[in-house]
Amino acid sequence: MTQIGRALPRPNARRLVEGAGRFVGDLTPPRMLHAVFVRSPYAHAVITGMDLDAARAAPGVVAVYDGADMATQITPWVGVLTHMVGMRSPPQPALAVGHTHWQGEPVVMIVASSRALAEDAAELVTVDYDPLPPVTDMEAALAPDAPVIHPDLGSNLCWEKRIDVGAVDVAFADPANTVVERRFVFGRHTGVTLEPRVITADYDAAQDQLTVNYSGQVPHMMQEVLATHLGLPQSQVRIVAQDVGGSFGIKIHTYGDEVAACAAARLLRRPVQFAADRYESFQSDIHARDHRVTARAAMAPDGRLLAVDVDDITGIGPYSVYPRSSAIEGNQVINLIGAPYTLPAYRARLRVVFQTKVPTCQYRAVGHPIAMAVMEGLMDDLAAATGRDPVVLREMNLIPDDAYPVRSPQGMLYADLSHQACLTRLKELMGYDALCAERDAMRARGVHRGIGIVSMVEITNPSPMFYGVGGAPVAAQDGAVVRLDASGAVHLSSSVTEQGQGTETILAQIAADVLGLRAEDIRVQTGDTAHMPYGGGTWASRGAGIGGEAMRAASVALRAQVLELAGAVLQCPPSALALAGGAIIDAASSTERMTLRELAQMVYFRGNELPAGQAAELIASRHFRVEGMPFVFSNGAMASYVEVDVETGLVTLLNHWVVEDVGTILNPKLVDEQIRGGVVQGIGGALFEECLFSDDGQLLTATMADYLVPMAGEMPDIEIAHVVTPTSTSALGAKGAGEAGTSGASGAVMNAVNDALRPLGAQISQMPMTPERILRSLGLVP
Amino acid sequence: MRVTFRLNGEATVIEAEPRQSLADAVRAAGFTGTHHGCEHGVCGACTLRVDGVAVRGCLMLAVQAEGAEVVTVEGLDAPDLKAAFVRHNALQCGFCTPGMLMTAAELLESGHVPDRAEIRDHLSGSYCRCTGYQAIVDSVEEVAQARHGAKP
Ligand code: FES
Ligand code: FES
Numbered sequence: 001m002t003q004i005g006r007a008l009p010r011p012n013a014r015r016l017v018e019g020a021g022r023f024v025g026d027l028t029p030p031r032m033l034h035a036v037f038v039r040s041p042y043a044h045a046v047i048t049g050m051d052l053d054a055a056r057a058a059p060g061v062v063a064v065y066d067g068a069d070m071a072t073q074i075t076p077w078v079g080v081l082t083h084m085v086g087m088r089s090p091p092q093p094a095l096a097v098g099h100t101h102w103q104g105e106p107v108v109m110i111v112a113s114s115r116a117l118a119e120d121a122a123e124l125v126t127v128d129y130d131p132l133p134p135v136t137d138m139e140a141a142l143a144p145d146a147p148v149i150h151p152d153l154g155s156n157l158c159w160e161k162r163i164d165v166g167a168v169d170v171a172f173a174d175p176a177n178t179v180v181e182r183r184f185v186f187g188r189h190t191g192v193t194l195e196p197r198v199i200t201a202d203y204d205a206a207q208d209q210l211t212v213n214y215s216g217q218v219p220h221m222m223q224e225v226l227a228t229h230l231g232l233p234q235s236q237v238r239i240v241a242q243d244v245g246g247s248f249g250i251k252i253h254t255y256g257d258e259v260a261a262c263a264a265a266r267l268l269r270r271p272v273q274f275a276a277d278r279y280e281s282f283q284s285d286i287h288a289r290d291h292r293v294t295a296r297a298a299m300a301p302d303g304r305l306l307a308v309d310v311d312d313i314t315g316i317g318p319y320s321v322y323p324r325s326s327a328i329e330g331n332q333v334i335n336l337i338g339a340p341y342t343l344p345a346y347r348a349r350l351r352v353v354f355q356t357k358v359p360t361c362q363y364r365a366v367g368h369p370i371a372m373a374v375m376e377g378l379m380d381d382l383a384a385a386t387g388r389d390p391v392v393l394r395e396m397n398l399i400p401d402d403a404y405p406v407r408s409p410q411g412m413l414y415a416d417l418s419h420q421a422c423l424t425r426l427k428e429l430m431g432y433d434a435l436c437a438e439r440d441a442m443r444a445r446g447v448h449r450g451i452g453i454v455s456m457v458e459i460t461n462p463s464p465m466f467y468g469v470g471g472a473p474v475a476a477q478d479g480a481v482v483r484l485d486a487s488g489a490v491h492l493s494s495s496v497t498e499q500g501q502g503t504e505t506i507l508a509q510i511a512a513d514v515l516g517l518r519a520e521d522i523r524v525q526t527g528d529t530a531h532m533p534y535g536g537g538t539w540a541s542r543g544a545g546i547g548g549e550a551m552r553a554a555s556v557a558l559r560a561q562v563l564e565l566a567g568a569v570l571q572c573p574p575s576a577l578a579l580a581g582g583a584i585i586d587a588a589s590s591t592e593r594m595t596l597r598e599l600a601q602m603v604y605f606r607g608n609e610l611p612a613g614q615a616a617e618l619i620a621s622r623h624f625r626v627e628g629m630p631f632v633f634s635n636g637a638m639a640s641y642v643e644v645d646v647e648t649g650l651v652t653l654l655n656h657w658v659v660e661d662v663g664t665i666l667n668p669k670l671v672d673e674q675i676r677g678g679v680v681q682g683i684g685g686a687l688f689e690e691c692l693f694s695d696d697g698q699l700l701t702a703t704m705a706d707y708l709v710p711m712a713g714e715m716p717d718i719e720i721a722h723v724v725t726p727t728s729t730s731a732l733g734a735k736g737a738g739e740a741g742t743s744g745a746s747g748a749v750m751n752a753v754n755d756a757l758r759p760l761g762a763q764i765s766q767m768p769m770t771p772e773r774i775l776r777s778l779g780l781v782p
Numbered sequence: 783m784r785v786t787f788r789l790n791g792e793a794t795v796i797e798a799e800p801r802q803s804l805a806d807a808v809r810a811a812g813f814t815g816t817h818h819g820c821e822h823g824v825c826g827a828c829t830l831r832v833d834g835v836a837v838r839g840c841l842m843l844a845v846q847a848e849g850a851e852v853v854t855v856e857g858l859d860a861p862d863l864k865a866a867f868v869r870h871n872a873l874q875c876g877f878c879t880p881g882m883l884m885t886a887a888e889l890l891e892s893g894h895v896p897d898r899a900e901i902r903d904h905l906s907g908s909y910c911r912c913t914g915y916q917a918i919v920d921s922v923e924e925v926a927q928a929r930h931g932a933k934p
Contacts, residue, residue, distance in 0.1 A: 009868045016876030017864040017883065019815020019855035026814035116801065194819045194827055194877040194911045245817070245877030246911045278820040500874030500912055673871045676914030704824035704909070712915040713906035717898075741914075 003512040003519045004732075007669035010505045011520075012243070012498065021243045024198040024215045025275050032200070032271040033062055035261045036118035038108040038125045039283060040100035043136065043697025044149070044356040045129035047098055047107070054124035055110055060117030063268060064125075065109045065260070067097035073263040075229050077254060079322035081470025087159040087327055087352075089320035090150045094229075094256035094263070100129070101149060101318030102358050103698055104283025106257045111264050111272060134697035138292065138315030138353045149318055149354045158320055159327045159352040163334060165409040166345025171298040171307035180381035181296035185766040186370050187690035188290040188315075190282065191363050192709055195245020197285060198275040199258045201265035211238045212262055216251035217497050218537035223529045224473040225254050225323065226262055241527035241537075244499040248364040248681070250285050252539050254322045257284065282702040287691050288363035290315045291333065291370050297378040303388060305397045307345035308338050310374065314352055317359035323472040326360055327352045332367030332459060335410045337375050339457035340419045340635065341397045346409035356697050362539070365742035368458060369682055373747035376454045377765065380751050384758060390453055390751075391432060394423060398455060414633055419455050421723045422637040422659045426453070429721050430639050430657045439641075443759060449654070450758075452640045452751025456744040460736025461545035461632035461729075464625060477625035478542070479533025480550035482511055482558040484618040486604040488582060488597025490515060490558075493525045495535025496547030501738065502670035503543045507551045509666055510732065514555035515562075515596075516579030533621055541736020544666055545632055549730040550624035557620035566599055568614050624730070632727045634735040636660035638679075640748035644756040646778060649771030651687055651753055653716040660740045661723040664733035671737045672720045678741020679718050684710045686746035690768050787847045789813070790857025798844035804830070805839030807847070808854050815855040815880045819909065826908030829881035830854045836888045855880035860887045862928065866921035874912030881908050886922045895926045 015021065052064045076091035096107045108125050112118035133147040140146055141156040149156055172179055200213045210232060214222060219239040227234040244251065261274035276284065291314045298307045312333050316326035334348040379397075383390040398419040399406050405415040426432075432451075439449045464476035481493045492511055498504050504524040512519040525531060535550075536542065563574035566584040570577070570593050578587040583595045602609055603616045610616060626632055641655040658675055665671050688708035692700040701707040726733025746767060754763050757777065764777040775781045786795050789811060798807050805816050805828040819827030821840045828839035831853040858864075863886060866872070873879040882905065889896060889904045896904065901922045902915070910918065 009871065013868045013871065013873055013876065016873055016879050017855075017867050019813065019858075019880050021815070021876050023814070023817070023877065025818070026809075116799070192909075192911055194825065194875070194909060195817065196819075244875060246875045248911070278822065278825075500876055502871075502874075669871050673874065673913060673917055676916050677874060677912045678914075680914040681911070703822060704820045705822070709909060709911065711906045711909065712902040712919065713899075715902070715915050717916055717919075718914060 003509040004666050006509065006667065008505055008509060008519055008667055010502050012504060023195055023243045023245055024200055024213045027200055027213055029202060029271040032273055033111045033113060033268065034115040034118050035264055035272050035274040036110045036115060036122050037106040037257050038122050038127065040096060040103055040105040040107050042100060042129050042131050043103045043134040044132040045100050046132060047096065047100065047127060048130050049128040051126040052108065055121040058121035058124055060113040061110060061121045062113065063111045063264060065264065067093055067095035067107065070095045070260050070263060071097055073230065073267065074259055077229060077322040079320035079325050081325045081467065081472055083470040084159060084325065084327050087320065087325065088153050089158060090152065092319045092322065094260045102356055104358060106260065109260050109264065111268065134356045136355055136357060136693055136695060136697045138313055138355055141353050141355055142351065149356060156354040157351060158316060158354055161331065161334065161350045163346060163348040163410055166307065168307045168309055168345045168347040171345055172296065172309065176301055177306060178299045178382060178385050179296060180378055180385055182377060182381060182765050184293045184295065184374055184377065186289045186291040187768055188287045188360065189363065189685050189689045190285050190287045190691055191248045191250030192707065193246030193248060193250055196276040196278060196281040197251060197255065197258065199261055200271055200273040201262040202271040203266040203269055205269050209236050209238065210262060210266060211240065213240045215244045216241050217244065217247045217499060217539055218252045219497065219527055219529045220495065220534055220537060221474055226259065229259060230263060230266065239529045241497050247499045249362045249366070249539060253286055253324065253361050255284065278704060279702050282691070282707060283358060283699055286321055286361040286363065287358045288329065288360050289370060289685065290360055293370065293374050295374045295378055297382060299382045303393060303396045305341050305343055308343060308378065310334060310337055310348040312348065312350045315355040315357065316352055317357050318354055319359050321359050321361035324362055324467060324474065328362055329367045333370045335412055336368060336371035336457060339408060339412065340399065340455040342399050343409055357693055358691065358699065364678065364681060365458065365739035368739055368743035369685055369746045372454055372456045372744050373750055376747045376751055380754065391423065391427060394453065394455055398423065413629055415629060416725045416727050417633060417635045418661045418723045418725045419635055422635060422661055423455060425721050425723055426637040426639055426657060426659045429659060429719060435641065448644045448646055448756040450642055450644065450752040450754065450756030452748040452755055454638045454744040454748040454751065456636055456638065458634045458739040458743050459631045460541035460634050460739065461626050462540050462542065463627065463630050465630040475534060475536040477623045478535035478547040478550050479621060479623045480547065480554040481533055481619065481621040482554040484558060484562065484596060484600050486600050488595060488600050490517060490522045492522060492551060493532050494547050494551060495532050495537060496543045497527045497538045499538060501543065501674055502667060503538065503547065505670065506544055506548060506666040510548050510551045511555040514552060514559055517582055533623065541738035544734040545730065545736050546624055546626065548666065548734055549732050550622050552732050553622035553624060554620045557622055558618065561617055561620060562596065562599065565603060565614065566594065568611050569599065569602060626729050629729055632729050632735050634662050634740060636740055636744065638744040638748045640752040642749065642752040642756060644753055644774065646760065649774035651769060653683065653714065656716050656718045658718060658720045658741065659723060660720065660737065661725050662737040662740065663724065663726045663735035665722060665724060666734055674737050675720055675741040676718045678739065679745040680710050680715055682742040682745025683715065683749055685767055686749035687768050783845055785844055785848050787849060788851045790853055796844065800845055802844045803840050804842040804844045804847050807844035808839065808852065813854045813856050817877055817880060819877065826881040826885060827878055829884040829908065831884055836884050855883055858883055858887055863887060863890065863921065863925050866925050870917040870921045872913060872917040872921040878908060878910040882910065882918055890922065890926055890929065895930050898923060
């Protein structure tokens with residue numbers, strides 16, 4: 001039985017349900033100290049003085065460090081990518097030096113024998129501040145008279161990019177065409193990983209070796225970042241990432257508090273743990289989204305989309321986050337708008353703006369929900385303006401499934417996509433015609449229901465053209481090692497990490513197929529730079545497509561070694577042999593010749609029985625990177641069915657359907673559950689989640705009671721179907737599934753709400769669509 | 783202060799500061815399955831059972847457990863529920879899972895077969911950021927039916 005495609009459960013799930021997870025906070029090495037941070041209470045201020053003496057004298061306190069102390073240990077970082085021409089960001093210190101730029105920026109670190117004692121001491125720290133004018137509104141920040149956050153830069157503009165392709169003005173000027181325009185507002189979200197950021201650093205002075213257990217996705221990137229900024233040889237830094245309690249992109253960035261905890265471990269020669277509490281998470285985990293987009297579209301009388309013109313302005317906080325930069329999100333927004341459609345003309349302007357708020361950076365489905373919501377909102381507006389069915393209008397304009405490869409006006413090269421097939425399947429899955437009839441019947445009874453459709457493209461499996469060219473220490477390839485032990489057991493290791501998405505299971509499935517084993521019999525290790533091959537880790541949905549492909553190639557190489565050795569022993573050509581059921585079999589008759597264990601024991605214990613000169617090697621490693629394409633895109637279509645209570649503004653989610661093309665499906669259960677989780681995060685952005693600030697830059701949503709995330713009771717069941725178009729860039733054919741759900745869900749819900757509101761003459765274009773905002777769109781509250 | 787209680791079936795004596803939460807105390811005692819997601823009573827990750835009732839370990843003080851029967855996920859005797867979670871992939875990162883299991887176990891012991899809406903409602907005090915909840919609901923529903931003799 002082939003292992004790829006089986007809905008195998010995850011071995012680590014068994015451990016986790018028993019409460020036997022190995023999360024970083026569960027590790028308490030002897031003599032471990034706890035780091036706690038005093039953070040800036042102002043969005044923008046000059047530090048005029050500090051009194052740390054009382055804290056230093058407090059019970060249990062081992063050390064107290066300020067920004068100047070840390071500056072002697074940690075070099076500042078600059079979060080710009082060189083290929084994003086003109087991008088600027090100032091050097092960022094681990095702890096604020098002289099000047100704070102957001103409420104929550106770490107200012108002083110207390111290290112004490114317990115967290116409680118460290119927190120007690122933190123209360124005794126006095127820092128004097130001279131508040132500066134906060135710069136909170138992203139548009140006001142660009143006004144000529146706005147206070148400049150980084151005076152050396154001269155303005156609050158981090159980066160600007162323009163795209164202008166085709167006859168945009170002609171399309172909008174022709175009175176025969178239909179033109180729609182909308183201004184969208186997308187709130188700030190954050191990841192709310194259920195396990196907040198946590199790091200335990202330990203320094204072995206005898207070996208000058210820093211070992212860091214961290215809750216994150218990118219061990220090798222962290223190794224590089226810590227080595228560089230702590231001034232250690234990279235070989236002396238070991239990063240271990242075992243169980244991670246959610247990450248979603250939040251845990252791939254450089255955080256000053258984490259680096260400072262590592263510096264403290266080196267200074268104190270003791271293990272130091274920093275575990276953010278939830279309040280700190282909201283103030284210091286990266287935020288995301290935060291866009292205002294003005295967009296218009298022109299359509300010919302026959303329904304053909306002619307042009308789209310977009311202006312996106314996005315606020316990123318005071319620094320572009322290192323090392324990936326905070327401009328990628330906006331860049332992806334303007335690159336992905338219109339992606340599913342044949343679009344002859346496109347113009348876009350992106351401005352990325354500094355503010356005195358929590359920094360924003362990449363979070364699950366970077367830029368995608370914005371791009372999809374904007375384009376699909378425009379499509380619905382075009383349909384409504386011309387009395388067309390929204391699905392029919394999409395069918396007319398989707399790039400045909402047999403047209404690939406296709407280059408978009410933004411220059412993105414799309415291949416192996418299936419928009420038409422996905423939309424057709426979606427219509428079937430949701431019973432589109434019957435659902436429209438039901439909606440209309442309910443409307444006639446005064447119940448306001450709406451259907452929202454989204455076609456989408458997701459960026460997955462990035463090639464080196466993404467970060468590498470910009471100078472970021474982010475590996476674009478991943479590595480895999482496959483080894484056969486004397487027992488006949490197969491062990492895998494991979495540079496891709498496991499955060500619950502099932503990496504370890506799918507890697508085992510891939511190797512199992514190549515080696516003729518059951519996936520259950522294979523052991524997989526991930527997440528330790530001391531033992532794993534070098535690679536990028538987990539981000540941008542690359543585990544299956546890149547890590548999996550490397551594992552396939554390594555398995556093929558091990559199989560060749562096994563067959564060659566077996567051929568030498570059995571005195572037949574390797575091509576006459578094959579692997580199945582843990583044994584070497586005769587390829588023609590399928591009769592067993594010897595087991596893997598027998599071969600391995602001969603190789604390892606009785607090498608004298610091998611022909612002279614025969615390599616006695618049962619281990620193979622391979623790396624894989626995407627070539628020829630900057631990304632391997634995946635695509636899909638989604639629909640949402642909602643009911644809007646026009647008296648309370650509450651939205652009830654009735655149904656949600658997803659059709660996704662992630663290429664070869666390695667494990668359907670894992671793929672579907674990742675998509676569902678992604679959909680729910682997208683729904684969160686559409687209806688609930690928002691980081692709100694006061695005008696003076698104080699974070700108002702700093703607890704889970706203030707920041708709403710979707711809960712079980714509000715979520716519908718989510719039906720999923722697949723179209724399978726393997727990517728031609730790899731043998732396995734897998735694309736990525738991690739962004740899939742999040743990318744389109746918020747746009748689908750917004751379109752559904754607007755479909756419900758349309759007969760009432762109302763429209764909402766701001767996320768999250770809170771009850772108050774819905775009532776405002778209906779003119780029921782001011 | 784000295785606190786004497788039964789922890790996962792064993793007589794246990796710990797030294798707890800008056801301000802220490804029960805969640806911190808059981809973690810310090812080595813039962814790290816009880817997690818902190820918020821430490822202010824919202825997320826449900828710290829849910830454990832005290833004298834048979836699901837409580838938030840972050841909101842209860844260790845000293846309040848004097849004489850009580852405390853069960854954490856490590857001591858939760860619900861193999862069918864745990865197996866269903868694995869089978870349905872009702873967890874991804876697994877950080878919410880101990881709290882989810884403790885909460886679900888309470889519902890399952892209520893003596894009736896809850897429908898999906900009731901399951902969703904009962905679990906609404908526990909956040910899961912990864913799964914989308916559906917597989918969790920599937921698992922609880924299946925176990926509820928199986929325990930009452932219905933075919934899954
Ligand atoms: S940690 Fe107790 S409810 Fe969140
Ligand atoms: S499985 Fe990650 S929070 Fe629930």
